Amino acid sequence: MMPLARLLTFCLSIAIAVPASARPVTDDTGRSVNIPDTPRRIVVLHEPLLGIPLMDLGVEIIGAYGRGDAGELLSAVDFTRATLGDGAQSALPRGIGPFGNINIERLRALEPDLIIGTEYDAAQADLLSTIAPVYLQNTGSGRVRGFEVESDLAGLLKREKALEARKAPYEARVDTLTDEVTNALPGNRFLAVIVHDQINLVGNTSGMVQALEDLGLKREDIEGSVSNAPGSNFAAPISAELFMQLDPALLVLMNSYMDTAQGEAAVRARLDRIAPGWDRFMKPAREGRILYLDPAQVTSPTVASAEHTLTAISDWLSAQE
Amino acid sequence: MRLTRALDTRPVLRFEGGLDLRLGNLAAGFGLALAILATALWSITSGNTPVGLSDLISGELSEEQRFALMYGRLPRLLLGLMAGWCLAIAGAMLQSLTQNPLADPGLLGLSQGSMITIMVLLLFLPTAPAALIPVAGLVGGLLLLVILRLLLGGNVADGLAILLMGIALDTVLSAITALLVLYTPTEISMAVSTWLAGSLYLSNWPQVLGLSPWAALSFPILVFGAPILRPLDLGDDRATAIGLNLTRVKPVLLLAAVLLTSTAVSAVGPIVFLGVMAPHLAQFLSAATGRARLILSGLMGGWLVLLADLIVRTGATETTIPLGLALTLLGVPLFVITLRLRMLRILLQS
Numbered sequence: 166m167m168p169l170a171r172l173l174t175f176c177l178s179i180a181i182a183v184p185a186s187a188r189p190v191t192d193d194t195g196r197s198v199n200i201p202d203t204p205r206r207i208v209v210l211h212e213p214l215l216g217i218p219l220m221d222l223g224v225e226i227i228g229a230y231g232r233g234d235a236g237e238l239l240s241a242v243d244f245t246r247a248t249l250g251d252g253a254q255s256a257l258p259r260g261i262g263p264f265g266n267i268n269i270e271r272l273r274a275l276e277p278d279l280i281i282g283t284e285y286d287a288a289q290a291d292l293l294s295t296i297a298p299v300y301l302q303n304t305g306s307g308r309v310r311g312f313e314v315e316s317d318l319a320g321l322l323k324r325e326k327a328l329e330a331r332k333a334p335y336e337a338r339v340d341t342l343t344d345e346v347t348n349a350l351p352g353n354r355f356l357a358v359i360v361h362d363q364i365n366l367v368g369n370t371s372g373m374v375q376a377l378e379d380l381g382l383k384r385e386d387i388e389g390s391v392s393n394a395p396g397s398n399f400a401a402p403i404s405a406e407l408f409m410q411l412d413p414a415l416l417v418l419m420n421s422y423m424d425t426a427q428g429e430a431a432v433r434a435r436l437d438r439i440a441p442g443w444d445r446f447m448k449p450a451r452e453g454r455i456l457y458l459d460p461a462q463v464t465s466p467t468v469a470s471a472e473h474t475l476t477a478i479s480d481w482l483s484a485q486e
Numbered sequence: 487m488r489l490t491r492a493l494d495t496r497p498v499l500r501f502e503g504g505l506d507l508r509l510g511n512l513a514a515g516f517g518l519a520l521a522i523l524a525t526a527l528w529s530i531t532s533g534n535t536p537v538g539l540s541d542l543i544s545g546e547l548s549e550e551q552r553f554a555l556m557y558g559r560l561p562r563l564l565l566g567l568m569a570g571w572c573l574a575i576a577g578a579m580l581q582s583l584t585q586n587p588l589a590d591p592g593l594l595g596l597s598q599g600s601m602i603t604i605m606v607l608l609l610f611l612p613t614a615p616a617a618l619i620p621v622a623g624l625v626g627g628l629l630l631l632v633i634l635r636l637l638l639g640g641n642v643a644d645g646l647a648i649l650l651m652g653i654a655l656d657t658v659l660s661a662i663t664a665l666l667v668l669y670t671p672t673e674i675s676m677a678v679s680t681w682l683a684g685s686l687y688l689s690n691w692p693q694v695l696g697l698s699p700w701a702a703l704s705f706p707i708l709v710f711g712a713p714i715l716r717p718l719d720l721g722d723d724r725a726t727a728i729g730l731n732l733t734r735v736k737p738v739l740l741l742a743a744v745l746l747t748s749t750a751v752s753a754v755g756p757i758v759f760l761g762v763m764a765p766h767l768a769q770f771l772s773a774a775t776g777r778a779r780l781i782l783s784g785l786m787g788g789w790l791v792l793l794a795d796l797i798v799r800t801g802a803t804e805t806t807i808p809l810g811l812a813l814t815l816l817g818v819p820l821f822v823i824t825l826r827l828r829m830l831r832i833l834l835q836s
Contacts, residue, residue: 263806266687270534
């Protein structure tokens with residue numbers, strides 16, 4: 166009996182000692198990284214852009230930038246809860262230091278086996294690589310579009326099936342809504358704007374843009390716009406004068422996510438201050454071709470955000486009838 | 487070596503070779519060195535991973551402790567010390583050069599020159615290797631020097647002209663910086679804004695090695711440049727009367743200040759006011775000229791940055807306190823107190 170017990174102990178110790186198999190991948194900045202085949206302790210350096218797509222795929226993250234030591238949010242808006250609702254992971258990701266100041270000791274204490282950052286984290290990649298493999302994923306407009314970030318991460322972590330399962334009901338809803346949208350919006354152009362202290366065109370990296378484009382709508386082409394310039398993840402300013410001259414088939418309006426008040430009244434009040442009379446001057450406003458969205462729900466590059474957009478479109482179409 | 491008294495009755499050590507060391511300067515230097523040592527020990531034993539003095543003395547460090555020291559605390563400490571040393575020495579040199587106690591690398595636009603080129607690099611090539619940042623900072627500083635030289639024309643030796651042109655350039659470059667931050671994507675401009683407020687959090691050994699030669703440049707400056715500062719402090723006329731060729735000396739000293747500033751800025755970001763504050767605080771500790779003034783200023787600058795970084799690291803764990811802000815919070819009250827004390831001292835003496 167003893168030799169068998171020893172053999173079992175030996176086999177067990179071998180199983181524990183041998184690290185999970187790793188495979189080489191090239192990240193979006195061209196770095197070669199060896200990542201574990203099945204990473205179990207992932208830390209993300211941008212929760213809305215990287216953490217939410219992973220959670221949407223059913224991947225749990227153990228740490229994220231922008232959270233406190235106990236997992237409490239350090240920012241005003243909970244993009245994760247707003248986007249995923251009950252689908253968000255129950256165990257809060259732990260924080261790795263305040264914004265702009267990663268605490269590498271705290272990060273190491275989490276014992277991550279994979280760190281995923283954006284292309285903007287290239288400067289700190291070497292330092293963080295001393296803790297765990299660092300994979301840098303493109304997130305900026307011009308480099309990725311719609312929910313491509315989620316697709317890319319699904320490919321990286323071999324979660325393609327989870328992505329397909331996630332996309333199937335979404336695509337079914339798109340098929341149902343496309344004809345209705347085409348009939349209701351013959352011009353088929355959309356303009357998405359988020360209003361902070363100024364009016365900003367929304368970039369291409371979001372579930373919202375994916376949903377609108379999947380419904381057959383095309384982005385309003387604005388001459389001189391920088392919204393498609395590489396590097397612009399989310400928003401690029403546009404003058405109030407130019408904004409008021411535009412006549413897209415669908416005007417998508419979002420209030421600043423820093424504002425606790427969301428919805429039609431809040432965004433209208435903010436726009437009234439920046440572009441007084443916009444609702445009397447702009448054709449989409451006069452004709453009721455405005456879709457009001459909550460940026461915390463629709464701006465992550467996920468299928469979940471795209472679904473929120475479809476729900477809003479569906480509600481808007483119902484209201485038109 | 488004999489102990490005598492200087493003309494102002496203060497004790498001075500005179501060596502055979504002609505070297506004079508004021509005892510007050512010596513004591514202040516030792517005091518600052520001790521303060522740096524104590525702060526450094528406090529800094530490397532503070533953080534998430536417990537590292538005690540006994541661990542350091544015994545040398546028996548766990549893997550976590552070794553990581554915390556080698557990848558986090560030590561590079562940060564050395565980089566902060568060198569950057570503070572360089573900026574304070576540059577500030578002290580500029581004050582002598584312009585004969586203006588308010589001269590600072592930031593005020594003369596030297597920091598802005600480096601900042602602009604580094605920002606352009608960060609904004610338009612965000613994935614560029616980090617090794618390019620010091621190069622960009624240096625190029626920016628030198629470009630600014632060339633522009634300053636062109637604008638000064640025949641007035642290269644005029645301290646007031648250097649100061650006024652520097653302020654004008656600084657104003658223009660500040661406006662460009664603001665524009666760049668305003669019209670860039672939020673995620674980039676946030677990172678740039680963090681860097682603009684000064685930061686040591688990404689310190690690493692390549693950065694330490696990168697800044698070391700430039701910090702070492704301060705030693706030839708101390709040996710050959712510092713003695714020139716003493717006559718410059720007396721004014722241009724007297725310096726010329728002593729035989730100093732100002733049109734040759736001032737641009738060279740300005741170049742040295744640019745090199746020290748650019749490399750320090752590229753390592754930790756622009757730290758405003760340190761170039762003014764450190765020399766004045768050092769001067770309050772012990773009145774000094776020439777080499778002693780530069781050394782005391784450098785030590786004070788290094789110590790202030792170490793203290794500020796300690797506040798950043800340990801003060802608030804869930805809030806980012808930029809290094810520049812911590813330095814201001816720490817240094818300005820010290821600055822005000824020393825000014826008041828100096829005024830009180832003058833009043834009592836009179």
